[in-house]
Amino acid sequence: MNPRKPSIAVYKFSSCDGCQLSLLNMEDELLDLAEAVDIAYFLEATRAARPGPYDIAIVEGSITTEHEVERIKEVRRDAKILIALGTCATSGGVQALRNFADHKVYASKVYEHPEFLHYLPTSTPIAEHVAVDLELWGCPVNKRQVLEIITALLNNRRPNLPQYSVCLECKRSGTVCVLVDKGIPCMGPATQAGCGAICPSNGRGCYGCFGPAKSTNVDSLVHILRNAERMPGETERLFRGISGNAPAFQMAAESFISKEKK
Amino acid sequence: MKNIEVPALARVEGEGGLFIGLQDGKAVEIRLDIYEPPRFFEGFLTGRFLQEVPDITARICGICPVAYQMSSAFALENALGIKIHPQVRALRRLMYCGEYIESHALHIYMLQAPDLLGKESALELAAVAPDVVKNALRLKKIGNQLLKTIGGRSVHPVSVCIGGFYRWADKAKLQALLPDLEWGLQAALDTLKWSVTLPYPDLEIDYEFVALHHADEYAVIEGEILSSKGISLSTAEYESRYLEKHVRHSNALHGYTVDGGTYLVGPLARLNLNHEQLLPIARKAMEEANIQLPLKNPYKSLIARAVELVQAYEEAIELVKNYSPEGTSAVELKLKAGEGTGATEAPRGLLYHRYQIDDGGLVQFAKITPPTAQNLPRIEADLFELAPKIVSLPEAEATLTAEHLVRAYDPCISCATHFLKLKVEEK
Numbered sequence: 001m002n003p004r005k006p007s008i009a010v011y012k013f014s015s016c017d018g019c020q021l022s023l024l025n026m027e028d029e030l031l032d033l034a035e036a037v038d039i040a041y042f043l044e045a046t047r048a049a050r051p052g053p054y055d056i057a058i059v060e061g062s063i064t065t066e067h068e069v070e071r072i073k074e075v076r077r078d079a080k081i082l083i084a085l086g087t088c089a090t091s092g093g094v095q096a097l098r099n100f101a102d103h104k105v106y107a108s109k110v111y112e113h114p115e116f117l118h119y120l121p122t123s124t125p126i127a128e129h130v131a132v133d134l135e136l137w138g139c140p141v142n143k144r145q146v147l148e149i150i151t152a153l154l155n156n157r158r159p160n161l162p163q164y165s166v167c168l169e170c171k172r173s174g175t176v177c178v179l180v181d182k183g184i185p186c187m188g189p190a191t192q193a194g195c196g197a198i199c200p201s202n203g204r205g206c207y208g209c210f211g212p213a214k215s216t217n218v219d220s221l222v223h224i225l226r227n228a229e230r231m232p233g234e235t236e237r238l239f240r241g242i243s244g245n246a247p248a249f250q251m252a253a254e255s256f257i258s259k260e261k262k
Numbered sequence: 263m264k265n266i267e268v269p270a271l272a273r274v275e276g277e278g279g280l281f282i283g284l285q286d287g288k289a290v291e292i293r294l295d296i297y298e299p300p301r302f303f304e305g306f307l308t309g310r311f312l313q314e315v316p317d318i319t320a321r322i323c324g325i326c327p328v329a330y331q332m333s334s335a336f337a338l339e340n341a342l343g344i345k346i347h348p349q350v351r352a353l354r355r356l357m358y359c360g361e362y363i364e365s366h367a368l369h370i371y372m373l374q375a376p377d378l379l380g381k382e383s384a385l386e387l388a389a390v391a392p393d394v395v396k397n398a399l400r401l402k403k404i405g406n407q408l409l410k411t412i413g414g415r416s417v418h419p420v421s422v423c424i425g426g427f428y429r430w431a432d433k434a435k436l437q438a439l440l441p442d443l444e445w446g447l448q449a450a451l452d453t454l455k456w457s458v459t460l461p462y463p464d465l466e467i468d469y470e471f472v473a474l475h476h477a478d479e480y481a482v483i484e485g486e487i488l489s490s491k492g493i494s495l496s497t498a499e500y501e502s503r504y505l506e507k508h509v510r511h512s513n514a515l516h517g518y519t520v521d522g523g524t525y526l527v528g529p530l531a532r533l534n535l536n537h538e539q540l541l542p543i544a545r546k547a548m549e550e551a552n553i554q555l556p557l558k559n560p561y562k563s564l565i566a567r568a569v570e571l572v573q574a575y576e577e578a579i580e581l582v583k584n585y586s587p588e589g590t591s592a593v594e595l596k597l598k599a600g601e602g603t604g605a606t607e608a609p610r611g612l613l614y615h616r617y618q619i620d621d622g623g624l625v626q627f628a629k630i631t632p633p634t635a636q637n638l639p640r641i642e643a644d645l646f647e648l649a650p651k652i653v654s655l656p657e658a659e660a661t662l663t664a665e666h667l668v669r670a671y672d673p674c675i676s677c678a679t680h681f682l683k684l685k686v687e688e689k
Contacts, residue, residue, distance in 0.1 A: 014299045017275050018324020018417040024372065025364075025416060027403035031395065034385045045372065046383030047272040047665075064299045094321045095301040106305025119299055140324060140417040198414030202421045203429040207317060209418070231622070237310065242321070 006055035006154065009041035011075055013061025013068050014095055014123060018140040019086035020044050020060050026143050033147075036154060052078030056153060062088040062123045064095060069120075069129060076130035083149060084126040087139040087243050091211055094139070096123040096245035100253075123245070134159070139209035139242045142194050162193040165213040166206050169197035178205055185228050187238055190216045190248070207241050212248035222252050266652075266661050271668060273373040273383070275325050276675025280668060282649060289649030292642045294668065298675045307628040312338045312619055313424050313595075319615070319630070320418045323674055325368070328361040328409065329608030331422045332483060333630075337615040338424045340497075341602025342595060349587050350426040351483070356436075356585070357412045357422070358482050358606070359578040363405025363446070364416065365609035366529075366567045366574070369672045370453065371398035374564050377666040378460040397449050401571070404439070404446045408578060411435050426592030436582045443582065447575040450568070451547050457568040458551045462561040463663055465648055469558060469640070470523060471531035472504070474607050480532075480539040480573055482607045488535055489525065490556075497605045500614050506631065517636030524639045527611030528671065529566035530557050541580070544573040560644055561670045567609075597623040608633050610672050634674045641671055 010020055024045060026033065040050040057079030063069055076082055084090050092099065098106055099122045107114035126132050136145055145161060152159035162168075166188035170177060178184040178200045186205035188197065192213040199206045212218065225235040239253035266282040276298045283291030303322055307315060319334045320327035332354060339346060346354075371394070372384040381387045388395035406416035412431040413419020421427050475494070476485035487495045487504075495503060503520050519525055534556040540548065548569050557566060599621040605614045611633030618627040648667055652660040 012277055014301060016321050016324040016327075018321075018327070021324045021417055024368065025402075025406055027399040027406070030399060031385075031388055031392070034388070039385065043270055043272045043277075044275070045273065046385060047376070048382035048386070049272070064301070068299065094306070094318060097306040098302055101306065103302070103305075106302040107300075109302070109305045109308065111300075117300060123301075139321065140415070195415070199420050202414050204420065204423070207314075231311065234311070237314065241314075242317075 005036065005038040007038040007040040007050075008056045008058065009052065009054040009075075009079065010039075010044070010058045011041075011060065012044070013059065013072065013089070013126075014064040015061030015086070015088040015093065017044065017060070019088075019138070022141050022143040022146055023058075026147060029147060033150070037150070054079050055081065056150075057082045058085050059083065059089050059126055060085045062092045062095060062125060063120070063129055064123045065119050067118075072126060072129050081133045081153065082126070082130065084132045084135045085146070086141045087137055087209060087211055088123075089126045090135045090137050090246075091125050091243050092123040092245035094242050094244075097240060098123060099245055100240060125245070136161070137192055137211040137243075138194055142196070145194055163214050164193050165189055165216055166191045166193050166195070166197050166200070166210070169193045169195075170200050173197060173201060175201045178203065179224070179228065183228050185225050185230070185234055185238060187221070190218045190221045190252075207238060208249060209242040211243040211246045216248075218248050218252045219255065222255065264657065266657070266664050268661060268665050271665060273376070273669055274673050274675060275323070276673070278673070278675045280664060282645060282664060284649065284653060287650060287653045289646050292645045292649075294638065294642055294645075296675050304628045304630060307625050310625050312341075312617070312623045312625060315617070315625065316422050316424070317418075317420070322630070322632070324417050325365055326361060326608045326610065326674065327418050328357055328413070328422075329606055329613050331419070332358060332606045333604045333613045333615040334617075335422055335424055335604070336483070336606065337602045337604030337617050338619070339602070340604060341600040341617055341619055342424070342598065343600070344425055344593050344595070346426055346593065347589065347591075349585070350591065352581055352585065353412065353427060353431060353587070354422070354483055356578060356581040357409065357419070359574045359581065360405045360408030360412065360416075362482075362570060362574040362609050363408065363578070364402050365405075366571045367398060367402035367405060369609075370457070370564055370567050370571065371395065371402075373672065374666075374669055375460070377662065377669060378462065378564075397452075401446055401449050401453070404442045405574075407439060407442065411439065423592055425595055426590075428592065430587035430591045431585075433585055433587065436585055440579065440582060443575060443579045447543070447572065447579060450571040450575045451543075454547050454551055454565075454568040454572055457565045458553065460564070462559060462564075463666070465560060465644070465651065465667070466558045467560060467644055467647060469530070470519070470525040471534050471556070472525045472527050472636075473531040473535045473612060474605060475535055476539065478539070480536050480541070480577075484606075487605060487612070490531075490535060497603045497614070500603065500605060501616070504614075504631070504636070506635065516639045517631070518639060524643050525636065526640050527633045527636050528563060529570055529609075529611075530560070530563045531611065532607060533557065533566040533569055540569070540573055541576045543576045544569055547572050560667060563670050563672070595623070597621060610634060610674050611637060632674065634671075637671055637673070641668060641673070
């Protein structure tokens with residue numbers, strides 16, 4: 001057995017900090033985790049920083065500047081395993097809504113001199129720039145899933161992450177379907193499980209923050225949601241949300257627009 | 263000594279660096295470089311339906327999402343002329359208590375205390391004082407549990423809507439938290455006693471304090487905007503005095519008063535302006551700890567946070583005990599075109615939102631002024647005042663003292679970066 005503890009580095013790109021915070025929010029496990037691994041670089045938690053290479057890099061955030069394009073390559077070079085943590089890192093996050101709009105208009109809404117800004121016209125996931133070994137979706141990620149990933153890596157096994165949709169979580173918890181029962185538009189059928197179906201259990205529709213589930217029929221959901229719309233544009237805006245840059249949701253929003261035009 | 267340079271600030275929310283240019287023992291240049299990229303929230307809020315706004319603005323900050331949800335909700339309710347149910351108001355205050363608890367416990371123990379105890383992190387502190395860190399984590403966890411019980415999860419909770427809540431929080435589940443909350447109140451009182459014993463660097467600043475103020479409660483979700491200069495404004499009048507300047511060679515909008523002054527928002531401002539509204543246990547604890555107000559040392563904002571931690575636990579217990587939801591949890595919305603403002607006290611300070619909506623409830627204009635943007639000019643000004651005191655110190659100590667000052671502000675850099683700042687050196 002190798003007595004050396006695996007080293008972990010945690011990085012932030014364009015994001016809100018909420019996924020890194022999920023590490024600090026492991027109040028019951030944090031001290032044990034710090035025993036089991038060597039937290040070599042984690043600026044939000046510690047001033048002490050050791051240079052790479054590291055065994056595991058955990059990356060929060062999306063790529064939105066030239067500087068980040070270069071920085072993520074360095075992160076990749078320094079790490080054996082790279083984990084993209086959260087919906088910003090896996091799809092571009094809410095800031096990827098700029099990808100479907102004129103970013104110049106956005107910048108001019110906020111800044112008097114947008115020409116001073118340095119940013120890319122798009123927000124993109126980590127995997128568009130470097131090879132990613134493991135993606136964990138969620139805005140924010142579920143800290144249980146973060147723990148599962150780290151534990152799996154420490155034990156050299158495959159992490160056990162759900163591949164089904166939010167619908168199954170509702171069924172398991174006995175939550176009555178908000179779409180069927182109340183006609184509330186819900187992205188649950190097309191969204192990856194992992195949150196615990198917290199939106200339907202709060203009496204509202206899922207808004208897709210865990211990204212598209214594998215092999216779901218998004219077209220069919222678009223059709224159902226259009227019939228359940230409470231106001232014009234509701235379905236399109238649902239898909240143009242937190243995970244709007246995920247290819248399946250992007251295609252759904254686009255197919256919807258082209259149908260409108262016909 | 264050479265210049266003081268910290269390329270990447272640790273234990274702050276978001277990414278930033280610090281540069282202090284020294285010449286003949288004086289600071290000639292201060293740069294708080296925030297290289298967190300802009301995310302254009304005001305841009306993509308435009309065209310969204312008002313009910314989607316709290317879900318989007320939450321994503322501005324992972325540590326204080328509730329603050330963003332609350333300021334949005336109050337602003338949009340104000341635009342529609344909605345009066346919320348008193349129990350909704352009480353539940354929002356309770357939810358905010360959860361955020362104060364997790365955010366303040368995180369900042370006190372994990373972000374700032376290591377500086378005062380000569381450690382690099384709370385994890386390093388745990389090696390020598392495991393019980394302190396274990397208690398700190400439990401204090402923080404209870405805040406997160408409160409948020410989870412009300413909002414489904416602690417980061418980006420999902421229960422707040424315009425008009426109220428999507429669903430009432432479960433009364434039995436909230437009451438089940440009471441033993442933890444009672445434990446937390448005692449631990450918070452211990453935190454306050456301990457906080458006044460820490461070795462804070464000397465620095466007294468003559469601040470203009472600005473915070474929400476309410477005659478009947480320690481203002482967090484509602485009140486007038488009060489300045490220590492005696493100026494009181496309604497939320498709707500905020501922009502008549504508090505401006506954002508786009509500084510040449512800087513991409514940040516900086517908060518200034520209309521006459522060009524800097525001002526301070528956050529726990530020091532709140533405590534100094536609103537201590538008379540503290541609940542009895544918090545007030546007594548503050549007196550027993552012999553805390554003399556006004557507190558004017560920025561490092562001692564940790565003490566103000568500790569008082570507020572007691573207040574948040576005390577208030578949470580009261581609100582849980584009195585929680586009695588009845589009727590619908592949200593007012594039905596009657597859409598109309600209009601404009602509304604909302605201001606609440608995020609753990610880091612005053613957070614102001616203004617929206618214009620059309621008659622279909624779609625956002626036409628959004629303006630968000632986060633606390634850290636308002637404090638940025640003040641942090642730089644503090645560093646100028648600090649510089650002469652630290653130039654004679656060994657470089658590592660001087661750097662740490664300057665870094666510590668920035669951390670004491672609990673800057674939320676992700677929040678502030680739709681007011682991105684990237685100073686270009688002009689020589």
